[in-house]
Amino acid sequence: MKKMLKGLGAALCVALPFIARAPADAATPAATGAADQTLVQRGAYLAQLGDCAACHTAPKGKPFAGGLPMNTPMGRIYVTNITPDARTGIGGYTEADFARALREGVAKDGHNLYPAMPYPSYAKVDDDDVKALYAFFMHGVAPVQQANRESDIKWPLNMRWPLMFWNMAFLEKGAYRDKPGKDVAWNRGAYLVQGLGHCGSCHTPRGVAFQESALDESGSAFLSGALLDGWFASNLTGEHNTGLGRWSDEDLRTFLKTGANRHASAFGAMTSVINNSTQAMSDQDVAAVSTYLKSLPPVGGTGAAAYTYDPxxxxxxxxxxxxxxxxxxxxxxxxxxxxxxxxxxxxxxxxxxxxxxxxxxxxxxxxxxxxxxxxxxxxxxxxxxxxxxxxxxxxxxxxxxxxxxxxxxxxxxxxxxxxxxxxxxxxxxxxxxx
CATH class of the missing domain: 1.10.760.10 (Cytochrome c-like domain)
Incomplete structure (x- = not known):
């Protein structure tokens, strides 16, 4: 039983299907009405901030058509098609369906999503940005008829119903609200880091139920570094040695735009984040993210004395x-x-x-x-x-x-x-x- 529970907990962290398959005769909201191109373009930018392509586009595959294999302790899974194809993608999703999947982890047909689809972070995305994202995926992405592949995860670890209780315990609903006493840049940075950027999904340690130990700066473990899929996602707090304490604002902005600075270079999953997401951020948003991250007090580290170079x-x-x-x-x-x-x-x-x-x-x-x-x-x-x-x-x-x-x-x-x-x-x- 202990082994089964451990395996089930690990399964909760697997990015499994976001999308339910629409029937052949389903209504296709993507085909109705004229798209507002300004809204579509804004949604394209927001999709980059959310790094959607990293998971939903397979190497040499068509954009957002899924098929990317992911190995888990329970078996291999395949990321889903989120193009506006009515049969195999999300063409049958209304905006409300899309918002519910994005922010609450519940697909159109009612099945629960595994929380490695970072809906606990996306829950903070505001209504205007959800609308823009929906416009992009329905009108700015080419539909691709590519059936989703079933995972190799065996019963009972493939059961979804326990996730209802997981959500009750750990999902905090409600869009981000500006913090009083903080300026516009800080609040914008907090919104991006905690929401679409879903930085905590990798950089915050997880608890016994594989939930993020903190979802914002009010929790001491937030962004203090975490082991994930064979990589240790770095400490993003102000810790002097293992965090960002020695990084200037310019160092951090340079890293987000190019993946390298005088302190370190990106590798592992962060390479994809730089390639698909942060380099596309506007200078204003990069500055906001840096403002927020540089405000975080030092947490974690090794307790060693502040690093000084000695060759x-x-x-x-x-x-x-x-x-x-x-x-x-x-x-x-x-x-x-x-x-x-x-x-x-x-x-x-x-x-x-x-x-x-x-x-x-x-x-x-x-x-x-x-x-x-x-x-x-x-x-x-x-x-x-x-x-x-x-x-x-x-x-x-x-x-x-x-x-x-x-x-x-x-x-x-x-x-x-x-x-x-x-x-x-x-x-x-x-x-x-x-």
Missing amino acids: QATKVSLDRPANDAGARVYTAYCMHCHGVDGHGFAPMLAPLAGNPNVLAKDASSLINVTLNGTGDLVIDGVPSPFPMPGFAAVLDDQQIADVLSFVRAGWNNGAPAVGAAEVAKLRQSTQAGR
């Missing part, structure tokens, strides 16, 4: 011949990009000295990116020239543990060592099916 001990370790196993791997495979001084060539090549991802207590992201590399950042249509390659086929578990332990200790980083068993575990989970 001396690392420089000695790297003197040829390198005098420990991790240093030898670093000189052979890493130093030409990340440098003897650990500063890399930011923003083109990420620094390792003082990088918040290196300083984090959880080394999952470092292990994952070393094993598997990361996808290209594509800014204004131009791919990044130096993406991180994967070393799974080149380095064994002990070598990766050695080099990451060296990096986490180097340049006064002072982060815990990495064990070969940790590497082996992530290798197995991330390489399955490749």
Whole structure:
């Protein structure tokens, strides 16, 4: 029973069908009335803010037609078609149906959605933005007849009825309301981060029922970092070492628009967020998000003293011949990009000295990116020239543990060592099916 409950809880975090299949003779609101092109264009922008394409467009697939496979502990699922096709998409959805699915997690036919479709965040989207999003998906997206695939999740973990009780306990209904005493930029940033941006879905730890531990800044765990699908989503609070405490407003705005700055580079799921969402944000909205995030007090971290750069001990370790196993791997495979001084060539090549991802207590992201590399950042249509390659086929578990332990200790980083068993575990989970 304990194993079953644990599996069911994990299933609650799986992004499963958002959309019910419409019957062949269903009414198609998408075909009725003339679209307000201004509203459609606004909806297109909002869909980018919500990063809808990242989940609902498969590689080489048609926009928003679904089909993206996602592996879960219970089996593989396939993301759904949200084009305005009447038979296989959402062409039969009224605006009220759309709003209910988006903000309450209930599809047109009444079935509950799994909350990895981030409706607990989208619940904060206001009526005007829901209307614009609906206009875009009905009039700005080409209909694609592509049937949704059933998931591989077996009974009883595929049951939906427990989600009614989950929603009663954890769904906070109601659009975002401006906080008194905060200026326009702060409130706009809060609305975007908490709502369409759904930043908490990845960056906030989850509780025993896999609910986000906090949905806004009133909760101490909000955006304090969380493990998700083999990556550790970074701390976005003002914490000095592992958060944004050392980032200036300009640093943060640069990262949101380009995916890289003098402190770090995007990888893992954040690459898709930069490519599909944040780089398209207006300068005003980027500034608002930065204003809000930079206002968050420091939470989490490792409790270590504030980071200060010190290259001396690392420089000695790297003197040829390198005098420990991790240093030898670093000189052979890493130093030409990340440098003897650990500063890399930011923003083109990420620094390792003082990088918040290196300083984090959880080394999952470092292990994952070393094993598997990361996808290209594509800014204004131009791919990044130096993406991180994967070393799974080149380095064994002990070598990766050695080099990451060296990096986490180097340049006064002072982060815990990495064990070969940790590497082996992530290798197995991330390489399955490749």
